[in-house]
Amino acid sequence: MLIGVPKEIKNNENRVAMTPASVMTLVQAGHEVIIEKDAGLGSGFEDATYVQAGAEIEADPVAIWEKVDMIMKVKEPLPSEYGYFRKGLILFTYLHLAAEPELAKALVEKEVTAIAYETVQVGRTLPLLTPMSEVAGRMAAQIGAQFLEKPKGGMGILLSGVPGVKRGKVTVIGGGVVGTNAAKIAMGLGADVTIMDLSPDRLRQLDDLYGTDIQTLMSNPLNIAEAVADSDLVIGAVLIPGAKAPKLVTEEMIKSMKPGSVVVDVAIDQGGIIETVDRITTHDEPTYTKHDVVHYAVANMPGAVPRTSTIALTNVTIPYALQIANKGVQLALTENHALELGLNTAAGAVTYAAVASDLGLEYMTAKEALEKLNK
Numbered sequence: 080m081l082i083g084v085p086k087e088i089k090n091n092e093n094r095v096a097m098t099p100a101s102v103m104t105l106v107q108a109g110h111e112v113i114i115e116k117d118a119g120l121g122s123g124f125e126d127a128t129y130v131q132a133g134a135e136i137e138a139d140p141v142a143i144w145e146k147v148d149m150i151m152k153v154k155e156p157l158p159s160e161y162g163y164f165r166k167g168l169i170l171f172t173y174l175h176l177a178a179e180p181e182l183a184k185a186l187v188e189k190e191v192t193a194i195a196y197e198t199v200q201v202g203r204t205l206p207l208l209t210p211m212s213e214v215a216g217r218m219a220a221q222i223g224a225q226f227l228e229k230p231k232g233g234m235g236i237l238l239s240g241v242p243g244v245k246r247g248k249v250t251v252i253g254g255g256v257v258g259t260n261a262a263k264i265a266m267g268l269g270a271d272v273t274i275m276d277l278s279p280d281r282l283r284q285l286d287d288l289y290g291t292d293i294q295t296l297m298s299n300p301l302n303i304a305e306a307v308a309d310s311d312l313v314i315g316a317v318l319i320p321g322a323k324a325p326k327l328v329t330e331e332m333i334k335s336m337k338p339g340s341v342v343v344d345v346a347i348d349q350g351g352i353i354e355t356v357d358r359i360t361t362h363d364e365p366t367y368t369k370h371d372v373v374h375y376a377v378a379n380m381p382g383a384v385p386r387t388s389t390i391a392l393t394n395v396t397i398p399y400a401l402q403i404a405n406k407g408v409q410l411a412l413t414e415n416h417a418l419e420l421g422l423n424t425a426a427g428a429v430t431y432a433a434v435a436s437d438l439g440l441e442y443m444t445a446k447e448a449l450e451k452l453n454k
């Protein structure tokens with residue numbers, strides 16, 4: 080299979096979909112890889128290293144999109160890339176379609192076979208989302224601590240406090256991978272941490288892990304309202320796979336926070352859980368202030384630590400890419416249910432039920448769509 084890796088064009092997105100080690104794995108299996116010139120530089124990988132690993136370097140992204148069988152990316156294509164879509168193209172990347180209706184429509188219209196990293200599912204885990212959630216969760220606590228500093232717009236508190244002065248309060252909503260990692264780092268910074276989830280089993284696991292160092296709480300509107308009002312930093316970490324995130328923190332709750340408090344809505348890539356997060360922010364302009372609360376809503380947080388993130392991401396994506404390349408997309412997805420769950424669009428329809436229902440688009444099961452591809 081001929082596989083192309085364009086340079087990421089989202090603001091401050093320095094990750095790349097393949098390392099030289101990834102290229103070597105695919106080339107040794109008999110495939111060809113084209114990397115866009117300088118695509119790996121932000122992650123510290125030079126073109127020459129890709130060439131040594133067996134890749135071809137191409138300066139023109141159009142040429143890459145036009146001739147390859149499969150495009151591998153990190154972030155969802157931006158509108159300037161929609162024109163490259165064509166029937167039969169395989170796209171393997173993060174998509175977050177529930178929050179990207181125009182992208183979903185373009186993929187459907189052009190009959191792209193699009194597999195989203197974030198919905199590949201093994202049992203109850205999302206193996207291609209997990210490493211980036213680990214990164215973003217850890218970053219969320221660090222970022223929150225940073226924006227609580229006065230020169231950054233915050234109220235001017237140190238999360239750990241000091242002897243004789245209270246610690247800061249952090250509430251994490253969602254106790255999955257992002258939430259657990261955010262809580263771990265917030266506790267490490269010395270904060271007083273509360274974590275909320277809908278799953279009693281998950282709350283039990285967190286209690287077993289952290290004991291009385293953490294407050295676990297059932298996620299319901301009353302508990303959220305009380306915890307938010309009492310917090311210096313709130314971190315949004317909820318996910319309903321494939322679906323638009325529910326707005327759990329209302330504008331009234333935000334108004335109840337102390338001036339100079341901070342919210343970090345990590346779930347923004349699925350639309351966000353905080354009602355007053357009305358825009359996606361960028362690494363260049365990461366925050367805005369509303370009701371005196373600093374809002375952070377960057378949808379590609381791991382892009383700021385690309386060396387760590389690219390290696391962590393490709394460690395998990397490449398084995399799946401290899402299956403697609405070795406077997407072809409129909410057979411690979413038919414034989415591997417985890418990959419089949421990753422299919423979001425194919426044969427001119429949306430193939431992930433939560434995305435279709437959130438966006439009001441036609442739904443076709445992945446099986447039906449894969450059969451249609453064969454015809």
Ligand SMILES: NC(=O)C1=CN([C@@H]2O[C@H](COP(=O)(O)OP(=O)(O)OC[C@H]3O[C@@H](n4cnc5c(N)ncnc54)[C@H](O)[C@@H]3O)[C@@H](O)[C@H]2O)C=CC1
Nearest residue numbers: 211212215253254255256257276277298317318378379380
């Ligand atoms: N902004 C960024 O750069 C990044 C964003 N993310 C996003 O962060 C979000 C969370 O991802 P993960 O932690 O990996 O997901 P996860 O599936 O590991 O955890 C989500 C948790 O939310 C809980 N939940 C569901 N409904 C809830 C509710 N009403 N109240 C409280 N908890 C609820 C679930 O029980 C689960 O424990 C996703 O949208 C993911 O795409 C992940 C990485 C980077």
Ligand SMILES: CC(=O)C(=O)O
Nearest residue numbers: 173211348378379381
């Ligand atoms: C998960 C995701 O969207 C990211 O790592 O940017």
